[in-house]
Amino acid sequence: MTSIVINLTLLVSMFPPLPNKKYSIIYADPPWHYKMQEFKFPKKNKKGKSLYTIKGQYDTVTDEDLKKLDIESISEDDSLLFMWAVSPKLKEGIELMEAWGFEYRTIAFVWHKDRSNRGNYTMSNCEICLVGKRGKIPEKSSHSEQQFMKEKVERHSQKPLQAYIRIQNMFPDCKRIELFSRGVSKQASLDIGSNFSYSIDNNWDIWGDQVID
Template sequence: MGAAGQDSGCNSVKTEQQEEKTMEINIFNTNKKYDVIYADPPWRYNDRKCNGACEHHYDTMTLEEIKKLPIKELCEKDCVLFLWTTYPMLKEALEVMEAWGFKYKSIAFQWIKLNRSGNGKFFGLGRWTRGNTEPCLLAVKGKPSRKSNSVSQLIEYPLGKHSAKPPITRDKIKELMGEECKCLELFARNNIEGWDCWGNEVGKMDEVI
Protein backbone atom coordinates (compact mmCIF):
# COMPACT_ATOMS: atom_id res chain seq x y z
CA MET A 1 0.00 0.00 0.00
CA GLY A 2 1.57 3.25 -1.09
CA ALA A 3 -0.26 6.54 -0.93
CA ALA A 4 -0.50 8.14 -4.33
CA GLY A 5 -3.13 10.83 -4.17
CA GLN A 6 -3.13 13.80 -6.51
CA ASP A 7 -2.35 16.02 -3.55
CA SER A 8 0.35 13.77 -2.08
CA GLY A 9 3.12 14.34 -4.58
CA CYS A 10 2.31 11.79 -7.28
CA ASN A 11 2.02 14.52 -9.91
CA SER A 12 5.26 16.24 -9.00
CA VAL A 13 7.65 16.86 -11.89
CA LYS A 14 10.09 13.99 -12.55
CA THR A 15 12.77 13.45 -15.14
CA GLU A 16 12.08 10.82 -17.82
CA GLN A 17 14.56 8.47 -16.14
CA GLN A 18 12.88 8.87 -12.74
CA GLU A 19 9.42 8.41 -14.24
CA GLU A 20 10.52 5.20 -15.94
CA LYS A 21 11.78 3.75 -12.65
CA THR A 22 8.91 4.77 -10.40
CA MET A 23 5.68 4.73 -12.40
CA GLU A 24 4.19 2.76 -15.26
CA ILE A 25 1.30 5.13 -15.95
CA ASN A 26 -0.16 8.40 -14.76
CA ILE A 27 -3.84 7.73 -14.05
CA PHE A 28 -4.57 11.43 -14.47
CA ASN A 29 -3.22 11.41 -18.02
CA THR A 30 -3.82 8.15 -19.87
CA ASN A 31 -6.21 6.67 -22.42
CA LYS A 32 -5.63 3.08 -21.27
CA LYS A 33 -8.55 0.93 -20.11
CA TYR A 34 -8.40 -2.10 -17.84
CA ASP A 35 -10.32 -5.32 -17.19
CA VAL A 36 -9.04 -5.53 -13.61
CA ILE A 37 -8.34 -2.86 -11.02
CA TYR A 38 -6.38 -4.05 -7.98
CA ALA A 39 -6.12 -1.56 -5.13
CA ASP A 40 -4.76 -1.35 -1.61
CA PRO A 41 -5.71 2.19 -0.55
CA PRO A 42 -3.72 4.01 2.15
CA TRP A 43 -6.73 4.40 4.43
CA ARG A 44 -6.68 7.20 6.99
CA TYR A 45 -8.19 6.03 10.27
CA ASN A 46 -10.15 8.12 12.74
CA ASP A 47 -8.38 6.20 15.50
CA ARG A 48 -5.29 8.27 16.31
CA LYS A 49 -3.24 5.25 17.38
CA CYS A 50 -3.97 3.25 14.21
CA ASN A 51 -3.53 6.26 11.96
CA GLY A 52 -0.24 7.20 13.56
CA ALA A 53 1.12 3.70 13.01
CA CYS A 54 0.20 3.84 9.31
CA GLU A 55 1.56 7.33 8.67
CA HIS A 56 4.90 6.28 10.16
CA HIS A 57 5.30 3.96 7.14
CA TYR A 58 3.48 5.74 4.28
CA ASP A 59 1.34 8.77 3.44
CA THR A 60 -2.34 8.16 4.06
CA MET A 61 -5.30 9.62 2.15
CA THR A 62 -8.70 10.80 3.28
CA LEU A 63 -11.81 8.96 2.15
CA GLU A 64 -12.78 11.84 -0.13
CA GLU A 65 -9.33 11.92 -1.75
CA ILE A 66 -9.58 8.22 -2.55
CA LYS A 67 -13.14 8.52 -3.87
CA LYS A 68 -12.17 11.38 -6.20
CA LEU A 69 -9.51 9.40 -8.07
CA PRO A 70 -10.48 9.07 -11.78
CA ILE A 71 -10.96 5.30 -11.71
CA LYS A 72 -14.17 5.32 -13.76
CA GLU A 73 -12.18 6.56 -16.75
CA LEU A 74 -9.72 3.66 -16.46
CA CYS A 75 -12.26 0.82 -16.68
CA GLU A 76 -13.37 -1.28 -19.61
CA LYS A 77 -17.13 -1.72 -19.97
CA ASP A 78 -16.83 -5.00 -18.05
CA CYS A 79 -14.37 -4.64 -15.19
CA VAL A 80 -13.59 -6.21 -11.80
CA LEU A 81 -12.27 -4.36 -8.77
CA PHE A 82 -10.25 -6.15 -6.09
CA LEU A 83 -10.06 -3.84 -3.09
CA TRP A 84 -8.12 -4.48 0.11
CA THR A 85 -9.61 -3.05 3.26
CA THR A 86 -9.68 -3.66 7.00
CA TYR A 87 -12.72 -4.41 9.12
CA PRO A 88 -12.84 -0.92 10.71
CA MET A 89 -12.89 0.53 7.16
CA LEU A 90 -15.55 -1.71 5.57
CA LYS A 91 -18.13 1.07 5.30
CA GLU A 92 -15.58 3.38 3.68
CA ALA A 93 -14.50 0.65 1.26
CA LEU A 94 -18.08 0.22 0.05
CA GLU A 95 -18.32 3.99 -0.46
CA VAL A 96 -15.15 3.92 -2.55
CA MET A 97 -16.53 1.11 -4.71
CA GLU A 98 -19.67 3.09 -5.43
CA ALA A 99 -17.75 6.29 -6.13
CA TRP A 100 -15.54 4.43 -8.62
CA GLY A 101 -18.59 3.02 -10.43
CA PHE A 102 -18.56 -0.54 -9.08
CA LYS A 103 -21.13 -2.75 -7.37
CA TYR A 104 -20.06 -4.90 -4.42
CA LYS A 105 -20.36 -8.65 -4.97
CA SER A 106 -18.29 -10.67 -2.53
CA ILE A 107 -15.09 -11.14 -0.56
CA ALA A 108 -12.62 -12.24 -3.21
CA PHE A 109 -9.87 -13.24 -0.82
CA GLN A 110 -9.46 -13.66 2.90
CA TRP A 111 -5.86 -13.35 4.03
CA ILE A 112 -5.11 -15.63 6.97
CA LYS A 113 -1.97 -14.10 8.41
CA LEU A 114 0.89 -16.34 9.46
CA ASN A 115 3.80 -15.26 11.63
CA ARG A 116 6.75 -13.82 9.73
CA SER A 117 8.59 -17.12 10.20
CA GLY A 118 5.72 -18.92 8.48
CA ASN A 119 5.14 -21.01 11.58
CA GLY A 120 1.77 -20.55 13.24
CA LYS A 121 -0.92 -17.93 12.84
CA PHE A 122 -0.35 -14.27 13.71
CA PHE A 123 -2.72 -12.57 16.14
CA GLY A 124 -2.90 -8.84 16.68
CA LEU A 125 -4.07 -7.28 19.92
CA GLY A 126 -7.34 -5.90 18.52
CA ARG A 127 -9.83 -3.60 20.24
CA TRP A 128 -12.32 -6.43 20.81
CA THR A 129 -11.21 -9.89 19.74
CA ARG A 130 -7.63 -10.55 18.68
CA GLY A 131 -7.61 -10.07 14.93
CA ASN A 132 -5.96 -12.12 12.23
CA THR A 133 -7.66 -11.99 8.83
CA GLU A 134 -7.83 -9.17 6.29
CA PRO A 135 -10.36 -9.09 3.42
CA CYS A 136 -9.95 -8.22 -0.23
CA LEU A 137 -13.38 -7.26 -1.56
CA LEU A 138 -14.67 -7.90 -5.07
CA ALA A 139 -16.89 -5.52 -7.02
CA VAL A 140 -17.94 -5.39 -10.66
CA LYS A 141 -18.79 -2.93 -13.38
CA GLY A 142 -20.82 -4.30 -16.28
CA LYS A 143 -20.86 -8.08 -16.69
CA PRO A 144 -17.35 -9.50 -16.40
CA SER A 145 -16.95 -13.28 -16.19
CA ARG A 146 -14.43 -15.47 -14.43
CA LYS A 147 -12.17 -17.81 -16.38
CA SER A 148 -11.66 -20.36 -13.60
CA ASN A 149 -13.98 -21.81 -10.98
CA SER A 150 -11.22 -23.35 -8.86
CA VAL A 151 -9.65 -20.26 -7.25
CA SER A 152 -9.80 -20.43 -3.46
CA GLN A 153 -10.89 -17.47 -1.37
CA LEU A 154 -8.38 -18.31 1.37
CA ILE A 155 -4.79 -17.08 1.32
CA GLU A 156 -2.50 -18.32 4.08
CA TYR A 157 0.65 -16.23 3.91
CA PRO A 158 3.20 -14.76 6.34
CA LEU A 159 3.21 -11.11 7.33
CA GLY A 160 5.56 -8.98 5.25
CA LYS A 161 6.68 -5.39 5.59
CA HIS A 162 4.12 -2.99 7.00
CA SER A 163 0.82 -3.28 5.07
CA ALA A 164 2.38 -5.39 2.28
CA LYS A 165 -0.15 -7.85 0.89
CA PRO A 166 0.60 -11.43 -0.22
CA PRO A 167 2.16 -11.28 -3.71
CA ILE A 168 0.34 -14.48 -4.64
CA THR A 169 -2.87 -12.42 -4.70
CA ARG A 170 -1.93 -11.18 -8.16
CA ASP A 171 -1.46 -14.75 -9.37
CA LYS A 172 -4.88 -15.72 -8.04
CA ILE A 173 -6.46 -12.72 -9.78
CA LYS A 174 -4.85 -13.69 -13.09
CA GLU A 175 -6.01 -17.28 -12.66
CA LEU A 176 -9.55 -16.13 -11.89
CA MET A 177 -9.85 -13.53 -14.65
CA GLY A 178 -7.47 -14.93 -17.28
CA GLU A 179 -3.81 -14.35 -18.08
CA GLU A 180 -4.73 -12.11 -21.00
CA CYS A 181 -6.70 -9.61 -18.91
CA LYS A 182 -5.42 -6.05 -18.70
CA CYS A 183 -4.59 -5.32 -15.07
CA LEU A 184 -3.82 -2.11 -13.20
CA GLU A 185 -2.52 -2.02 -9.63
CA LEU A 186 -3.20 1.19 -7.72
CA PHE A 187 -1.03 2.34 -4.79
CA ALA A 188 1.55 -0.19 -5.95
CA ARG A 189 4.98 -0.78 -4.44
CA ASN A 190 6.29 -3.32 -6.95
CA ASN A 191 6.95 -3.48 -10.68
CA ILE A 192 5.26 -6.70 -11.76
CA GLU A 193 5.42 -8.21 -15.25
CA GLY A 194 2.00 -8.23 -16.88
CA TRP A 195 0.65 -5.45 -14.66
CA ASP A 196 0.50 -1.71 -15.12
CA CYS A 197 1.05 0.07 -11.83
CA TRP A 198 0.61 3.49 -10.29
CA GLY A 199 1.65 4.97 -6.97
CA ASN A 200 4.28 7.13 -5.35
CA GLU A 201 6.10 4.06 -3.97
CA VAL A 202 6.34 1.94 -7.14
CA GLY A 203 9.55 -0.08 -7.02
CA LYS A 204 10.07 0.49 -3.30
CA MET A 205 9.58 -3.19 -2.46
CA ASP A 206 10.86 -4.89 -5.62
CA GLU A 207 13.67 -6.47 -3.64
CA VAL A 208 11.22 -8.50 -1.53
CA ILE A 209 9.42 -10.14 -4.48
Protein backbone atom coordinates in the same frame (compact mmCIF):
# COMPACT_ATOMS: atom_id res chain seq x y z
CA MET B 1 4.58 -3.78 -17.33
CA THR B 2 4.29 0.00 -16.86
CA SER B 3 5.14 1.66 -13.54
CA ILE B 4 3.66 5.09 -12.75
CA VAL B 5 5.14 6.65 -9.63
CA ILE B 6 3.07 9.20 -7.74
CA ASN B 7 3.43 11.25 -4.58
CA LEU B 8 0.44 10.40 -2.40
CA THR B 9 0.85 13.62 -0.40
CA LEU B 10 -0.41 15.49 -3.48
CA LEU B 11 -3.69 13.59 -3.56
CA VAL B 12 -5.24 15.78 -0.88
CA SER B 13 -5.17 18.89 -3.09
CA MET B 14 -4.80 17.53 -6.62
CA PHE B 15 -4.82 14.13 -8.24
CA PRO B 16 -2.08 13.17 -10.69
CA PRO B 17 -3.26 11.85 -14.05
CA LEU B 18 -4.33 8.25 -14.27
CA PRO B 19 -3.12 6.17 -17.23
CA ASN B 20 -4.71 6.88 -20.59
CA LYS B 21 -5.70 3.23 -20.89
CA LYS B 22 -8.62 0.97 -20.07
CA TYR B 23 -8.38 -2.06 -17.80
CA SER B 24 -10.60 -5.06 -17.19
CA ILE B 25 -9.10 -5.72 -13.76
CA ILE B 26 -8.50 -2.99 -11.18
CA TYR B 27 -6.61 -4.12 -8.08
CA ALA B 28 -6.44 -1.54 -5.30
CA ASP B 29 -5.10 -1.20 -1.77
CA PRO B 30 -6.31 2.27 -0.74
CA PRO B 31 -4.22 4.16 1.85
CA TRP B 32 -7.11 4.40 4.32
CA HIS B 33 -7.03 7.27 6.79
CA TYR B 34 -8.49 6.68 10.24
CA LYS B 35 -7.76 7.60 13.83
CA MET B 36 -4.90 5.74 15.48
CA GLN B 37 -3.95 5.86 19.15
CA GLU B 38 -0.30 6.70 18.66
CA PHE B 39 0.31 7.43 22.31
CA LYS B 40 0.13 3.70 23.07
CA PHE B 41 3.15 2.96 20.89
CA PRO B 42 6.20 5.01 21.94
CA LYS B 43 8.65 3.60 19.37
CA LYS B 44 9.08 6.08 16.50
CA ASN B 45 10.63 6.07 13.06
CA LYS B 46 13.05 8.70 11.73
CA LYS B 47 10.15 11.04 10.95
CA GLY B 48 8.90 10.83 14.52
CA LYS B 49 5.84 8.77 13.64
CA SER B 50 4.75 5.66 15.50
CA LEU B 51 6.06 2.52 13.83
CA TYR B 52 2.81 0.74 14.68
CA THR B 53 0.53 3.19 12.92
CA ILE B 54 -0.21 3.52 9.24
CA LYS B 55 0.93 7.15 9.26
CA GLY B 56 4.31 5.89 10.41
CA GLN B 57 4.67 3.76 7.29
CA TYR B 58 3.02 5.61 4.41
CA ASP B 59 0.86 8.65 3.68
CA THR B 60 -2.88 8.20 4.03
CA VAL B 61 -5.71 9.84 2.10
CA THR B 62 -9.18 10.79 3.32
CA ASP B 63 -12.24 8.90 2.11
CA GLU B 64 -13.55 11.95 0.28
CA ASP B 65 -10.28 12.50 -1.58
CA LEU B 66 -10.12 8.84 -2.54
CA LYS B 67 -13.60 9.15 -4.04
CA LYS B 68 -12.35 11.94 -6.31
CA LEU B 69 -10.14 9.54 -8.23
CA ASP B 70 -11.74 9.01 -11.64
CA ILE B 71 -11.37 5.23 -11.69
CA GLU B 72 -14.24 4.93 -14.17
CA SER B 73 -12.02 6.62 -16.76
CA ILE B 74 -9.59 3.68 -16.73
CA SER B 75 -12.21 0.93 -16.38
CA GLU B 76 -13.56 -1.12 -19.26
CA ASP B 77 -17.35 -1.32 -19.53
CA ASP B 78 -17.04 -4.92 -18.32
CA SER B 79 -14.52 -4.93 -15.49
CA LEU B 80 -13.87 -5.97 -11.90
CA LEU B 81 -12.43 -4.10 -8.94
CA PHE B 82 -10.53 -6.13 -6.34
CA MET B 83 -10.06 -3.86 -3.34
CA TRP B 84 -8.48 -4.46 0.07
CA ALA B 85 -10.48 -2.98 2.94
CA VAL B 86 -9.43 -2.56 6.55
CA SER B 87 -11.88 -4.15 8.96
CA PRO B 88 -12.93 -0.93 10.79
CA LYS B 89 -13.90 0.66 7.47
CA LEU B 90 -15.86 -1.97 5.57
CA LYS B 91 -18.80 0.40 5.11
CA GLU B 92 -16.51 3.09 3.73
CA GLY B 93 -14.85 0.50 1.50
CA ILE B 94 -18.13 -0.40 -0.19
CA GLU B 95 -19.00 3.30 -0.51
CA LEU B 96 -15.65 3.96 -2.19
CA MET B 97 -16.22 1.05 -4.55
CA GLU B 98 -19.58 2.51 -5.53
CA ALA B 99 -18.07 5.99 -5.98
CA TRP B 100 -15.61 4.46 -8.43
CA GLY B 101 -18.47 3.01 -10.48
CA PHE B 102 -18.53 -0.58 -9.22
CA GLU B 103 -21.25 -2.62 -7.55
CA TYR B 104 -20.09 -4.62 -4.52
CA ARG B 105 -20.56 -8.34 -5.10
CA THR B 106 -18.71 -10.41 -2.50
CA ILE B 107 -15.46 -11.04 -0.61
CA ALA B 108 -12.83 -12.27 -3.05
CA PHE B 109 -10.05 -13.15 -0.61
CA VAL B 110 -9.48 -13.58 3.11
CA TRP B 111 -5.82 -13.32 4.05
CA HIS B 112 -4.84 -15.07 7.27
CA LYS B 113 -1.61 -13.49 8.51
CA ASP B 114 1.12 -15.15 10.54
CA ARG B 115 0.89 -12.52 13.27
CA SER B 116 -1.82 -10.55 15.04
CA ASN B 117 -2.38 -6.86 15.71
CA ARG B 118 -4.17 -5.31 18.63
CA GLY B 119 -7.90 -4.78 18.31
CA ASN B 120 -10.67 -3.25 20.40
CA TYR B 121 -12.68 -6.48 20.29
CA THR B 122 -10.59 -9.40 19.03
CA MET B 123 -6.98 -9.68 17.92
CA SER B 124 -6.77 -8.79 14.24
CA ASN B 125 -5.00 -11.34 12.06
CA CYS B 126 -7.10 -11.40 8.88
CA GLU B 127 -7.62 -8.94 6.06
CA ILE B 128 -10.25 -9.07 3.35
CA CYS B 129 -10.29 -8.15 -0.31
CA LEU B 130 -13.67 -7.11 -1.71
CA VAL B 131 -14.69 -7.49 -5.33
CA GLY B 132 -17.05 -5.23 -7.25
CA LYS B 133 -18.47 -5.50 -10.77
CA ARG B 134 -18.97 -2.99 -13.56
CA GLY B 135 -21.03 -4.33 -16.43
CA LYS B 136 -20.40 -8.04 -16.94
CA ILE B 137 -17.72 -10.26 -15.42
CA PRO B 138 -14.76 -10.61 -17.83
CA GLU B 139 -14.33 -14.13 -19.18
CA LYS B 140 -12.66 -16.38 -16.59
CA SER B 141 -10.07 -19.06 -17.34
CA SER B 142 -9.99 -20.59 -13.86
CA HIS B 143 -12.99 -21.46 -11.70
CA SER B 144 -11.10 -23.14 -8.86
CA GLU B 145 -9.36 -20.26 -7.08
CA GLN B 146 -9.87 -20.34 -3.32
CA GLN B 147 -11.05 -17.44 -1.17
CA PHE B 148 -8.86 -18.25 1.85
CA MET B 149 -5.11 -17.67 1.71
CA LYS B 150 -2.38 -17.96 4.31
CA GLU B 151 0.86 -16.14 3.65
CA LYS B 152 3.58 -14.59 5.78
CA VAL B 153 3.46 -10.84 6.39
CA GLU B 154 6.41 -9.23 4.64
CA ARG B 155 6.82 -5.47 4.23
CA HIS B 156 4.25 -3.32 6.03
CA SER B 157 0.95 -3.34 4.10
CA GLN B 158 2.43 -5.39 1.27
CA LYS B 159 -0.32 -7.73 0.19
CA PRO B 160 0.13 -11.48 -0.39
CA LEU B 161 1.59 -12.59 -3.69
CA GLN B 162 -1.10 -15.27 -3.83
CA ALA B 163 -3.69 -12.58 -4.54
CA TYR B 164 -1.88 -11.52 -7.72
CA ILE B 165 -1.44 -15.12 -8.80
CA ARG B 166 -5.09 -16.04 -8.26
CA ILE B 167 -6.28 -12.99 -10.17
CA GLN B 168 -3.87 -13.88 -12.99
CA ASN B 169 -5.16 -17.45 -13.04
CA MET B 170 -8.74 -16.26 -13.37
CA PHE B 171 -8.06 -13.53 -15.92
CA PRO B 172 -4.75 -14.31 -17.68
CA ASP B 173 -5.45 -12.28 -20.82
CA CYS B 174 -7.03 -9.23 -19.19
CA LYS B 175 -5.26 -5.92 -18.86
CA ARG B 176 -4.76 -5.23 -15.16
CA ILE B 177 -3.61 -2.32 -13.04
CA GLU B 178 -2.59 -2.19 -9.40
CA LEU B 179 -3.45 1.10 -7.68
CA PHE B 180 -1.45 2.31 -4.65
CA SER B 181 1.23 -0.32 -5.11
CA ARG B 182 3.37 -0.79 -2.01
CA GLY B 183 6.44 -2.55 -3.18
CA VAL B 184 5.76 -5.94 -4.75
CA SER B 185 8.68 -6.58 -7.07
CA LYS B 186 7.97 -7.14 -10.74
CA GLN B 187 10.29 -10.13 -10.42
CA ALA B 188 8.46 -11.65 -7.44
CA SER B 189 7.65 -15.34 -7.53
CA LEU B 190 5.81 -17.74 -5.27
CA ASP B 191 7.45 -21.09 -4.55
CA ILE B 192 4.77 -23.74 -4.07
CA GLY B 193 7.16 -26.65 -3.69
CA SER B 194 7.94 -29.65 -5.91
CA ASN B 195 10.00 -27.36 -8.18
CA PHE B 196 6.95 -25.34 -9.20
CA SER B 197 6.61 -21.58 -8.81
CA TYR B 198 4.38 -18.77 -10.06
CA SER B 199 5.44 -15.23 -10.89
CA ILE B 200 3.76 -11.93 -11.65
CA ASP B 201 3.19 -11.63 -15.40
CA ASN B 202 3.53 -8.63 -17.70
CA ASN B 203 -0.18 -7.80 -17.90
CA TRP B 204 0.07 -5.67 -14.75
CA ASP B 205 0.53 -1.91 -14.81
CA ILE B 206 1.47 -0.33 -11.48
CA TRP B 207 0.42 3.07 -10.08
CA GLY B 208 1.80 4.12 -6.72
CA ASP B 209 4.59 5.82 -4.79
CA GLN B 210 6.35 2.72 -3.41
CA VAL B 211 7.02 0.73 -6.56
CA ILE B 212 9.97 -1.67 -6.65
CA ASP B 213 11.54 -2.45 -10.02
